[in-house]
Amino acid sequence: MIDFIQGKLVEIETQYAVLDNNGIGYQLYCPNPYVFQRNIDEIIRIYTYQYVREDILRLYGFKTKSERSLFEKLLNVSGIGPKGALAILASGQPEDVVAAIEGEDETYLVKFPGVGKKTARQIILDLKGKLDDFSNDLFNYAELNSKTHAGSGRLNSELEEALEALRALGYVEKELKKIRPQLEEQQLETDGYIKKALQLLLKG
Structure with missing residues (x-):
């Protein structure tokens, strides 16, 4: 079993993060890839679980x-x-x-x-x-750092990325539409929007 992969974080998608280790890009499926957003282009360590079945070979990644x-x-x-x-x-x-x-x-x-x-x-x-x-x-995860963005364009982009990640987790448009107004009142990074949205969804 591969215990962890340490490398440069080069990409984050809604379901996975990509680490570059010696020129090989490892696709790691994570619970919330955006928790690593602050680490783009940095060398980080992600703990892994290798899942093997007849029709699938996949690496899952975790912060701890x-x-x-x-x-x-x-x-x-x-x-x-x-x-x-x-x-x-x-x-x-x-x-x-x-x-x-x-x-x-x-x-x-x-x-x-x-x-x-x-x-x-x-x-x-x-x-x-x-x-x-x-x-x-x-x-104990590192506290998410909420920053104020100068332009509304980036804010909307961060929010849309967060909503896309929530869709990938299985939440439907009806649920997301209900909490969107509360999210739009915030000025957060993508991981901050995800954390806030999950708090609202679990309360509902």
Whole structure:
């Protein structure tokens, strides 16, 4: 297994980031690639999980080892595949996901894209009591830096990128239309818009 890849971050798309390591571009599917936006053209390390099936070979990337570990545990849940596990990690803070599982909070879990009551119950049955090694300090991400943009054109571009990322996570236009006015009141970078949008969507 490839534990991590360290290289120059050269591209960010809605579902993946690309690291250049010795002239090879590694496409890493991430819960929220935009958390790395500030690191474009910088040398960074992304922890990886290699997913192999008969018809697919894909690398998934994570900011921390603990995020990767939670992804692996979610894959062990019946009915949860890589796409579903990524959506859960992208939509909720890992420590909140762990707390919901340990507290049997189905209401919180069903707010994630693709997670219904049956799947939420299965997550709890399969993982409750098996997440003791996850403590909050393992999930401390660097705080997102909200900057004021001089021009509205860039602001709209950042917002549109964020909305596109949310569509890739499974959110539909009806949900995004509902929260868009609140997002337009903000002046954030793409990752800031995504974080704010997910907070609004989970409250709804």
